[in-house]
Amino acid sequence: MVETGELSVELQAFLKTYSWRRIDPVPKASLSTPIRECRVALVSSAGFVAPGEEPFSHSMHGGDHSLRVIPGAMDVQSLEEHHDSDSFSRAGVDADRNMGLPLDRLHELAAEGEIGSVAPRHFSVMGSITAPNRYIKHTLPAIADLLVEDHVDIALMVPV
């Protein structure tokens, strides 16, 4: 666990006046099937991009709110990392992309029958979005549409 008091002085100063988006009321969807039968998708905010795709911008005001789709069959270690933040150590994701998008682990859980299947598409965003209006209005409904289209039962979310 990290206490906000352990973050960089610059980040602490920013957070002191930052107005967090409080989720209220908290929405609740329920499982319709046992976990061992569920199709599971991952959403990562590690800023991963498949090779050849456009990197996340580091100059967009308020943070790049765009979306990258990660095919479930791709080699997770080939992902490139384009997160626009220096508030976390890259050592983990540099050594093993499963640290930000545990796709190999998900395939193993499916092979062992602990989940039903791995979704055909997973989703990557760049977590450093300080002005989230466009992200809420455009990116998140797009992710939800694709999850529904892929008949996903569970979405697991991974911040870095």
Added chain:
Amino acid sequence: MCTQTVGLAQATVEERGIPTASITMLTEITEKIRPPRALAVPYPLGFPLGEANNRELQTEILRQLLALLERNDVPVLEELRL
């Protein structure tokens, strides 16, 4: 900011009928955002799955994350137990 980015994604996806759970390294912020289900892990920023190339630990974290999906007393914030 990742904690908010992920929490907001949970809210939209749950509203569309798909249950979600997230990992958090910053419980202070998760308590402010209030995503439906979150698993607090005792690792620094950048290490949500604990340790690179540690298959056993990463799998255990995913198992405990998946187990939160059976909880409907939202918002749920549980600590990883090893």
